[in-house]
Amino acid sequence: MVKTIEEILKGIINKEEIADSEFFVGTIKQQTFYGHRLLFALASEVWQKMFYGSTWLETANRELAYIKIPDFEPEVFEQIMNFAYTRKVQISSQYIASDLLRAAEKYMIPDLHQLTIEFLMENLTIENCVENLELSQRYENYFLKQKALDFIQN
Amino acid sequence: MSRKMILRVPKFQEPKRMEKSEAQRLWLLLKDAIVEVQHMNASTLSFEELYRSSYSLVIAKRGDILYTGLEEVNNHHTKNLLDKIAQAVDERFLIELNSQWQQYKLQQIMIHDILMYLDRMYVKEPQLKVFDLGMFKWKQNVLIHSQINDRLVRMLLGLIHMERNGEVIDGALMKSLIQMYVDVSLKEKETYKQEFEERFLLATSHFYKSESNLFITNNSCGAYLKKVEIRLIEEEARIKQYLDESTGPKLIKACEDELIANHMQTMIEMETGCRTMIQNDRFNELKLMYRLFQRVENGLVHLKNEFAGYVRNEGHKIVNQPENLKDPNALITSLIEIRNRFEKTLSQSFANNRDFINSVNTAFESFLNENDKLSESLALFIDKKLRGGFKDSNDQEIDVIMNKVILLFRFLSDKDVFKKFYEHYLAKRLLSGRSFSEDLERTMISKFKQECGNQFTSKMEGMFTDMRLSKDALDGFKNYLQTSVEMGKLPKIDMSVRVLTQGFWPTFPPHSCTLPPLLSQYCDLFTKYYCHAHTGRRIIWQTNIGTAEVTFRLPKKTHVLALSTYQMLIMLLFNDAEKLSLKQMAAGTSISFMDIQRSVKPLYSGKYKVLKRTPAVEKSKELSENDIFELNLNLKCKLHRIKFAATSQTDSEPERQHTRQRVDEDRKIEIDAAIVRIMKSRKALIHNDLIVECTKQLSSRFVPQTSMIKKRIENLIEREYLERFPDDRRRYRYLA
Numbered sequence: 083m084v085k086t087i088e089e090i091l092k093g094i095i096n097k098e099e100i101a102d103s104e105f106f107v108g109t110i111k112q113q114t115f116y117g118h119r120l121l122f123a124l125a126s127e128v129w130q131k132m133f134y135g136s137t138w139l140e141t142a143n144r145e146l147a148y149i150k151i152p153d154f155e156p157e158v159f160e161q162i163m164n165f166a167y168t169r170k171v172q173i174s175s176q177y178i179a180s181d182l183l184r185a186a187e188k189y190m191i192p193d194l195h196q197l198t199i200e201f202l203m204e205n206l207t208i209e210n211c212v213e214n215l216e217l218s219q220r221y222e223n224y225f226l227k228q229k230a231l232d233f234i235q236n
Numbered sequence: 237m238s239r240k241m242i243l244r245v246p247k248f249q250e251p252k253r254m255e256k257s258e259a260q261r262l263w264l265l266l267k268d269a270i271v272e273v274q275h276m277n278a279s280t281l282s283f284e285e286l287y288r289s290s291y292s293l294v295i296a297k298r299g300d301i302l303y304t305g306l307e308e309v310n311n312h313h314t315k316n317l318l319d320k321i322a323q324a325v326d327e328r329f330l331i332e333l334n335s336q337w338q339q340y341k342l343q344q345i346m347i348h349d350i351l352m353y354l355d356r357m358y359v360k361e362p363q364l365k366v367f368d369l370g371m372f373k374w375k376q377n378v379l380i381h382s383q384i385n386d387r388l389v390r391m392l393l394g395l396i397h398m399e400r401n402g403e404v405i406d407g408a409l410m411k412s413l414i415q416m417y418v419d420v421s422l423k424e425k426e427t428y429k430q431e432f433e434e435r436f437l438l439a440t441s442h443f444y445k446s447e448s449n450l451f452i453t454n455n456s457c458g459a460y461l462k463k464v465e466i467r468l469i470e471e472e473a474r475i476k477q478y479l480d481e482s483t484g485p486k487l488i489k490a491c492e493d494e495l496i497a498n499h500m501q502t503m504i505e506m507e508t509g510c511r512t513m514i515q516n517d518r519f520n521e522l523k524l525m526y527r528l529f530q531r532v533e534n535g536l537v538h539l540k541n542e543f544a545g546y547v548r549n550e551g552h553k554i555v556n557q558p559e560n561l562k563d564p565n566a567l568i569t570s571l572i573e574i575r576n577r578f579e580k581t582l583s584q585s586f587a588n589n590r591d592f593i594n595s596v597n598t599a600f601e602s603f604l605n606e607n608d609k610l611s612e613s614l615a616l617f618i619d620k621k622l623r624g625g626f627k628d629s630n631d632q633e634i635d636v637i638m639n640k641v642i643l644l645f646r647f648l649s650d651k652d653v654f655k656k657f658y659e660h661y662l663a664k665r666l667l668s669g670r671s672f673s674e675d676l677e678r679t680m681i682s683k684f685k686q687e688c689g690n691q692f693t694s695k696m697e698g699m700f701t702d703m704r705l706s707k708d709a710l711d712g713f714k715n716y717l718q719t720s721v722e723m724g725k726l727p728k729i730d731m732s733v734r735v736l737t738q739g740f741w742p743t744f745p746p747h748s749c750t751l752p753p754l755l756s757q758y759c760d761l762f763t764k765y766y767c768h769a770h771t772g773r774r775i776i777w778q779t780n781i782g783t784a785e786v787t788f789r790l791p792k793k794t795h796v797l798a799l800s801t802y803q804m805l806i807m808l809l810f811n812d813a814e815k816l817s818l819k820q821m822a823a824g825t826s827i828s829f830m831d832i833q834r835s836v837k838p839l840y841s842g843k844y845k846v847l848k849r850t851p852a853v854e855k856s857k858e859l860s861e862n863d864i865f866e867l868n869l870n871l872k873c874k875l876h877r878i879k880f881a882a883t884s885q886t887d888s889e890p891e892r893q894h895t896r897q898r899v900d901e902d903r904k905i906e907i908d909a910a911i912v913r914i915m916k917s918r919k920a921l922i923h924n925d926l927i928v929e930c931t932k933q934l935s936s937r938f939v940p941q942t943s944m945i946k947k948r949i950e951n952l953i954e955r956e957y958l959e960r961f962p963d964d965r966r967r968y969r970y971l972a
Contacts, residue, residue, distance in 0.1 A: 139281055
């Protein structure tokens with residue numbers, strides 16, 4: 083069987099030998115990820131400017147780009163990377179969902195925003211409905227807001 | 237019912253409110269970074285960190301600090317740059333300006349990149365986006381500053397002027413500086429248009445106005461055209477090289493106005509101009525002129541009118557040249573020649589432009605119908621060709637000539653006159669056996685048929701059918717003679733008869749003559765045979781268009797003379813007489829004196845003289861009734877068979893008159909038919925409308941005169957096809 087591009091891309095996630103970038107992620111837990119500039123640039127305009135715009139510290143005089151990301155934890159970054167390589171995410175908790183939503187906002191990734199919102203809407207609970215209402219307002223999502231409001235009223 | 241709510245605070249929730257001091261800290265971080273960028277030190281800065289800082293400020297609703305701060309930093313920076321640039325002298329000025337501008341643009345891109353989130357979430361109309369803000373500051377503080385703008389434009393225009401005068405300038409530098417005007421324009425390139433383009437176009441018009449005036453007075457039109465073409469190519473290249481493409485059409489228009497539109501009249505009229513080019517078939521120069529004139533409004537109209545005027549004039553000369561009026565062959569040949577010549581001009585120079593072709597055709601129509609000889613000349617021209625003029629041409633050449641004939645024919649307004657003449661000459665060719673090739677005859681006719689339809693050629697085709705049927709009839713007659721009883725009593729002669737259907741053939745003026753008894757008997761036999769085979773038909777003998785061969789026995793030699801029937805009759809008289817006066821000949825044959833005159837002439841005045849006039853008189857002298865002729869027994873001729881023209885080839889004036897009259901008769905019938913057709917469908921019509929409609933219907937065949945139509949209407953009223961309305965005399969009603 084011929085492998086699909088998706089399978090191939092999935093196989094090179096965090097593969098140090100052939101990576102061209104090093105991501106130093108997290109503040110509480112810290113972890114290094116190895117990735118490919120091109121795939122990140124294809125997922126987000128912000129990364130595109132970072133890697134392919136002007137010469138910044140991250141890429142200046144380096145073979146391996148070095149990016150420090152203290153504002154996301156490794157388990158969230160793992161999903162961001164999943165998205166960049168496969169356009170898919172595995173969301174296992176409310177916490178990861180809310181941080182992915184933040185990542186979508188920061189890096190201007192509408193598709194990731196959409197995936198996360200879908201998850202949040204399907205997993206509304208008494209515990210998280212207020213938080214989700216707040217998220218919907220901060221990240222300006224009308225559908226989540228409406229759904230959370232309905233949930234709270236009922 | 238109460239519900240217990242558990243709220244869990246996420247670890248990395250963004251702060252809902254940011255302390256002012258924190259905001260200030262982040263801004264200072266960014267400000268330092270921007271200053272570093274302005275010193276081209278970006279590679280020491282972390283994009284991720286700067287982006288994150290600006291993002292945090294904006295998401296915490298502190299975008300205002302960032303935006304106003306940025307504006308100040310840019311303001312300060314551009315003001316510093318202005319001083320630096322303004323100090324540069326001469327050429328250094330452009331180079332310094334350009335290098336600062338290039339750097340500035342790069343910096344603005346970098347600043348934009350780290351402030352992307354500001355653009356996205358904070359900036360709202362009418363605020364400028366981060367990059368545009370940078371451009372605006374440059375424009376405000378550098379570009380349109382009094383120390384820069386005027387100096388820059390003057391230098392740019394100066395360089396362009398130098399380049400137009402053949403010097404080499406730095407195109408890349410030009411492009412970059414001119415593009416700067418576009419880049420700093422916020423919408424619709426307004427800065428570029430206002431500050432640069434307008435002045436550039438003005439300078440261009442100015443330059444070409446003086447150049448073209450000078451050049452055209454000192455050079456030939458051809459050289460000027462080439463110069464214009466080169467200039468236009470250069471300007472096109474200039475657009476690509478360093479101007480904004482939006483300037484293209486305006487620049488070209490300005491050049492075309494100065495270089496072409498303003499000098500069109502001169503180019504047409506000047507000594508080396510359009511007229512001379514047309515006269516001398518300067519196809520390439522005309523082609524260039526066409527291409528250039530095409531670019532300006534009404535340019536081609538001028539050129540077309542000039543060309544059509546020339547065509548009309550040339551044609552007019554040809555149709556009125558005295559030699560041509562006498563010689564139809566020369567006339568048509570020269571017409572075909574000029575037609576070929578102008579077709580060549582049209583295709584080689586004027587791209588076979590429809591309008592040009594039409595106006596040339598209109599010119600042809602007008603001069604071809606200038607005099608009424610043309611229909612006949614054309615018919616005579618073809619007659620000559622079909623009598624053997626095509627002998628030396630191959631099929632293709634023949635086809636070309638025939639098509640040219642059709643082309644000229646197409647322009648004739650009185651096609652019916654032509655038709656009559658054509659039929660007349662066709663009949664003569666067929667009857668005298670002078671047609672060179674039946675195939676060619678049929679090809680020609682089929683071309684007329686294609687052009688005008690069946691009706692036009694039905695009579696001509698009828699003539700061919702008659703010729704074929706006559707052959708059958710004659711074969712039948714010969715068989716009949718062999719079986720006939722009476723045959724035994726008669727000496728054998730070889731008689732051939734052609735039966736012509738009345739209506740297909742032109743009517744020949746009736747003449748009578750006395751045939752020798754033997755011939756007369758044969759004629760009667762044929763009549764008997766034919767009328768028996770085709771009951772209900774009547775035969776009228778037309779001896780005047782017949783031919784005969786007689787044996788001419790001289791003391792030492794015998795010749796066979798090919799003669800017309802009349803000439804035969806005259807020669808036969810000499811069997812019983814030595815000398816005869818014309819009067820006696822007329823009496824002996826019952827031929828009219830005029831025909832006698834015409835028949836005798838070739839016999840005594842041609843190359844071989846079988847008759848001689850006694851006493852001998854000057855050739856040119858008119859014949860009179862009492863002139864006496866005798867056989868020329870000293871005839872010296874190597875040929876056994878001698879052929880004599882029945883009459884001169886061209887028709888005599890009376891015959892021509894006759895043809896004309898017949899055309900008029902036919903026209904009356906055609907007009908009657910048209911009027912009746914129109915009135916039958918319209919029932920009632922005002923006089924003028926009827927005239928117009930009638931003219932329209934007949935225009936494919938001839939142009940009827942209004943007076944003639946009027947007469948026909950009167951005639952139809954008399955014959956009670958139409959009547960006038962009692963209350964309105966100008967209206968007619970159709971009477972069924």
